Amino acid sequence: VYMLDFGLARQYTTASGDVRQPRSAAGFRGTVRYASINAHKNKEMGRHDDLWSLFYMVVEFVSGQLPWRKIKDKEQVGLMKDKYDHCNLLKNLPSEFRPFLEHIQILDYFDQPDYNMLSNLVDQCTRRKNIRDSDPYDWEKCSADTSITTTNTSALHAVKQTNAVNLGPSTHGHGATEVLDENLSYVEGEEPLKKAELIPLNEVDNRYVEEGVVVLSRPDADTPPAKYEQDTKAKEKG
Numbered sequence: 523v524y525m526l527d528f529g530l531a532r533q534y535t536t537a538s539g540d541v542r543q544p545r546s547a548a549g550f551r552g553t554v555r556y557a558s559i560n561a562h563k564n565k566e567m568g569r570h571d572d573l574w575s576l577f578y579m580v581v582e583f584v585s586g587q588l589p590w591r592k593i594k595d596k597e598q599v600g601l602m603k604d605k606y607d608h609c610n611l612l613k614n615l616p617s618e619f620r621p622f623l624e625h626i627q628i629l630d631y632f633d634q635p636d637y638n639m640l641s642n643l644v645d646q647c648t649r650r651k652n653i654r655d656s657d658p659y660d661w662e663k664c665s666a667d668t669s670i671t672t673t674n675t676s677a678l679h680a681v682k683q684t685n686a687v688n689l690g691p692s693t694h695g696h697g698a699t700e701v702l703d704e705n706l707s708y709v710e711g712e713e714p715l716k717k718a719e720l721i722p723l724n725e726v727d728n729r730y731v732e733e734g735v736v737v738l739s740r741p742d743a744d745t746p747p748a749k750y751e752q753d754t755k756a757k758e759k760g
Contacts, residue, residue: 530551530552541568541631541632544565544566544568544631545566547564548564548567549564550562550564550596554594554596554599555578555582555588555590555599556578556579557575557599557600558570558575559574559600560574560631562597562600562603563600565631566631568630568632569629569633569634569635570626570629570630570631570633570635573626573629573635574626577622577623580615581614584614584615585611585613585614588611589606589610589611590602590603608623609623611623616650616651618643618644618646618647618650619643619647621639622640622643625639625640
């Protein structure tokens with residue numbers, strides 16, 4: 523998994539390393555389909571909320587869809603998630619994801635997730651299913667043009683080896699366009715975002731994980747930000 527920007531990121535610790543006190547109302551941020559229940563309730567989100575989004579995405583990867591996929595209204599999706607028996611989502615998932623779900627269900631804002639345990643569960647699953655880091659991704663297996671696929675994905679493999687985890691049946695078309703439409707961020711009346719920063723992907727690090735700062739990543743990572751801005755303005759004028 524590659525994190526491309528920190529547009530909706532917020533530091534959860536203070537300068538001294540303590541977990542920040544949660545705000546009484548934080549506003550909704552995220553993508554409706556994968557947002558945690560806390561996000562729908564406008565609560566301050568913590569580390570466990572990221573894991574809820576990860577869980578929802580894994581369910582969609584394996585099962586092909588989530589129960590609320592066709593519902594566009596944010597409030598309705600939130601109510602459905604709140605009342606839904608999430609154990610039903612484990613139906614098509616490997617057995618290792620039951621303790622994964624049970625763990626994130628008991629976490630609150632201040633709790634630190636047991637990342638080692640969760641990571642070990644995924645590793646255990648991949649070993650049991652004889653999945654190797656070098657295995658092709660699902661879209662590499664299904665691509666009609668192998669040469670193009672290899673070219674497009676080789677750069678990612680060169681940057682960092684990642685687990686190509688095929689946890690379930692091959693599914694296609696998870697509604698990427700729909701997900702883009704579901705993305706919501708800052709609500710009316712809140713402090714506006716600071717000016718976006720254009721930086722190369724290879725310079726994205728914790729320096730840019732600051733409250734209210736949007737980081738726009740881009741493919742031409744070797745181009746200095748200032749030159750990129752000049753080139754962009756020139757193209758717009760042309």
